[in-house]
Every structure is written in C-alpha cells, then in structure tokens.
Amino acid sequence: NRKREWSLSDFEIGKPLGKGKFGRVYVAREVKSKFVVALKVIFKEQLEKYRIHHQVRREMEIQMSLQHPNVLRLYGWFHDSERVFLILEYAHNGELYKELSKKGHFSENQAATYILSLTKALAYCHQKHVIHRDIKPENLLLDHQGRLKIADFGWSVQSRSKRHTMCGTLDYLAPEMVENKAHDYAVDNWTLGILCYEFLYGAPPFEAETQSDTFKRIMKVDLSFPSTPFVSSEAKHLISRLLVKDSSQRLSLQRIMEHPWIIKNANPMGVCN
Ligand SMILES: Cc1cc(Nc2nc(/C=C/c3ccccc3)nc3cc(N4CCN(C)CC4)ccc23)n[nH]1
Numbered sequence: 001n002r003k004r005e006w007s008l009s010d011f012e013i014g015k016p017l018g019k020g021k022f023g024r025v026y027v028a029r030e031v032k033s034k035f036v037v038a039l040k041v042i043f044k045e046q047l048e049k050y051r052i053h054h055q056v057r058r059e060m061e062i063q064m065s066l067q068h069p070n071v072l073r074l075y076g077w078f079h080d081s082e083r084v085f086l087i088l089e090y091a092h093n094g095e096l097y098k099e100l101s102k103k104g105h106f107s108e109n110q111a112a113t114y115i116l117s118l119t120k121a122l123a124y125c126h127q128k129h130v131i132h133r134d135i136k137p138e139n140l141l142l143d144h145q146g147r148l149k150i151a152d153f154g155w156s157v158q159s160r161s162k163r164h165t166m167c168g169t170l171d172y173l174a175p176e177m178v179e180n181k182a183h184d185y186a187v188d189n190w191t192l193g194i195l196c197y198e199f200l201y202g203a204p205p206f207e208a209e210t211q212s213d214t215f216k217r218i219m220k221v222d223l224s225f226p227s228t229p230f231v232s233s234e235a236k237h238l239i240s241r242l243l244v245k246d247s248s249q250r251l252s253l254q255r256i257m258e259h260p261w262i263i264k265n266a267n268p269m270g271v272c273n
Contacts, residue, residue: 006078006087011039018095020152022046022056023083027090037075040086047084060086062130070121070270072141072151091151092144097137104202108235111199112265113272114140115192116257117148120270122188123253135191137198147270186247192256193242200231205243221245234261 014027023042030037047053063074073089093099096114100106106114118135125131139152197205205224206217216222223243225236238261241251256262 006076006085008078008080008085011037013039022050022052025088036090038088038090040088042084042086044079044082044084056084066125066128066130068121068124070117070148070150071124072149088151089149091141091149093142093146095138096140096142096148099142100137100199100202105230106199108200108230108232108261108265109267110272111196111235112262113267113270114148114199115196116262116266116268117270118150118192118195119253119256119262121148121150122192123257126185126188126253131185131188135188135195137195145271186250189242189250189253189256190244190247193239193250196235196242197239200235201226201228205239219245232261234259234264237261 010030010032011028012031014029017025017027017038019025020040023040023046025038025040028037028039029035042056047056060074060077063072064076067073072091075087075089077084077086079085105111118140122135135150139150141149141151143149194204194206206214206222208214208217221243223240225231225239238251238256238259241259242256244250251259
C-alpha cells in the first residue's frame with residue numbers, strides 16, 4: 001500500500017500527542033483499515049523559514065528505508081498546500097523519558113533490556129550506513145509491549161563513505177579522515193554509555209549547572225559513580241568502556257551485546273514489565 005497516494009481524508013485525526021520544533025504529532029486512524037498511526041504535521045512555511053526541507057526529506061528517506069523492531073516505522077507521507085504529513089508507527093506506551101522521570105531510575109533488568117534493544121537498532125542502522133547522532137530519552141518511545149522504539153530521525157545523517165571519493169583505496173586518506181569516519185559511527189556508542197548511566201542513576205553522568213561546565217566534564221570524561229547498592233560493578237564496567245574519549249577504544253556494538261551485564265540482565269525479547 002506504499003505506492004498509493006495518501007491524503008488527509010484517509011484519516012480521522014485524534015488527540016494531539018506532542019508538539020515538536022517544526023510541527024505537532026497527532027494520533028490518527030486510517031478510515032478504511034481502522035489502523036492507528038501517529039501523524040506528524042509539518043508546516044511548509046516552517047520548512048522554508050528554517051530551510052530544513054532537505055533535512056526533513058533526508059529524515060523521510062532514511063526512516064522509510066529502515067525496518068527494525070526497535071526503530072519507529074515511517075509508513076508513508078503526503079502533503080497539501082501548506083503542510084507535509086508523515087504517517088508514523090504509533091507507539092502505545094508513549095515517551096520513555098516520562099517513564100524514567102516517573103520511576104526515578106530503571107532496574108538493572110529494565111536498563112539492560114533497553115540498552116540491548118538500542119544496541120541492536122544501532123547495529124542495524126550502522127550496517128545501513130545510518131548514524132542517528134541524537135539518541136536521547138526524548139527520542140525513545142515504548143510500544144504496547146513496553147518495547148523500545150527509536151524515533152525522530154530528524155538529525156541522523158547518511159554517512160558519506162569517503163572511500164568512493166578516492167576510488168576505492170584508503171592509502172591516500174589522512175589518519176584524521178579515516179579516524180573521522182570511525183569517529184562518526186562511534187558517537188552513537190558513546191551515547192549508549194550516557195543512556196546506560198542515565199537509566200540506572202536517573203540523570204546523565206556529566207550534568208552540570210551550565211552548558212560550559214557540562215562541556216568541560218565531557219571533555220575530561222569526568223565520570224563518577226554514586227555509591228548505590230542497586231548498580232552492579234558489571235554495569236559500571238560497561239559504562240566505563242563506552243565513555244572513552246578515544247572513539248576507537250569504545251566497546252563495539254557487538255561487544256556490548258555480549259557483555260556479561262547485558263547477558264545477565266537483559267530480556268532478549270526486548271520486553272520487560
Ligand atoms: C511519533 C509517535 C508518537 C507515539 N506515541 C506517543 N507519543 C507521545 C508524544 C509524542 C511527542 C511528539 C512530538 C513532540 C513531543 C512528544 N505521547 C504518547 C503518550 C501516550 N500515552 C498513553 C500511555 N500512557 C502511559 C502515557 C500517555 C501514548 C503514546 C504516545 N507514537 N508514535
């Protein structure tokens with residue numbers, strides 16, 4: 001049904017779910033099939049004003065091409081004279097960060113299950129040369145089974161494989177060029193370390209009063225673990241192997257999936273109630 005042209009009359013619009021920077025998201029139902037979706041509405045004048053039509057187009061191309069249980073689906077899109085509509089998968093249990101702030105912090109089982117789901121989703125995205133670059137609790141949703149879904153690909157980029165520009169050989173690429181390529185991918189690994197810490201302690205590791213203080217703490221990797229009984233040493237080990245300044249030294253996605261803390265605590269089906 002992706003070929004067919006959608007239009008607003010195909011949907012009954014429900015309650016607004018949230019308001020993003022460039023538009024609102026509503027729950028909606030496709031009239032014929034009664035299928036429930038989320039409809040993201042972006043005003044064309046906003047696209048012009050902020051000059052983000054290429055970014056929105058890229059988000060759409062990327063998300064249309066991704067099909068993974070932990071990546072929110074983009075089923076299709078349409079537009080009218082003044083708006084663009086994205087037909088998105090509906091995640092019935094809402095925003096993960098609201099669950100985190102409600103609970104204060106997650107159990108090791110819940111945190112490990114979410115980190116495993118994120119790692120699998122990122123491994124899939126990286127294999128498709130997609131780097132999200134903006135994984136944060138606000139961009140994570142929960143489906144009806146409590147399974148994590150990465151949403152909002154507004155900031156992800158298709159990684160430019162520089163190799164093609166040098167006709168296949170790496171011999172001529174300066175180390176920082178190659179390193180830069182590796183670095184791009186590993187930025188998501190760093191973020192997994194941040195999220196793992198935040199899931200277990202309820203706040204990100206380098207939080208500070210001001211932006212510049214946070215920046216200083218990140219650059220110093222000023223990492224400390226509050227002494228609490230409910231965070232195991234294996235969890236701290238995993239976090240310390242991800243929050244590493246040298247991106248080439250961060251634990252790979254594959255090694256995260258095999259880490260003892262993940263093996264011991266994560267539910268492989270991604271569900272944990
Ligand atoms: C794209 C999408 C959203 C979505 N589902 C939901 N999004 C948002 C909040 C969305 C939002 C959007 C833009 C900016 C800020 C928030 N809030 C939701 C809240 C929900 N409920 C029902 C379940 N309750 C536990 C919490 C409130 C359910 C689904 C939600 N599925 N697919």
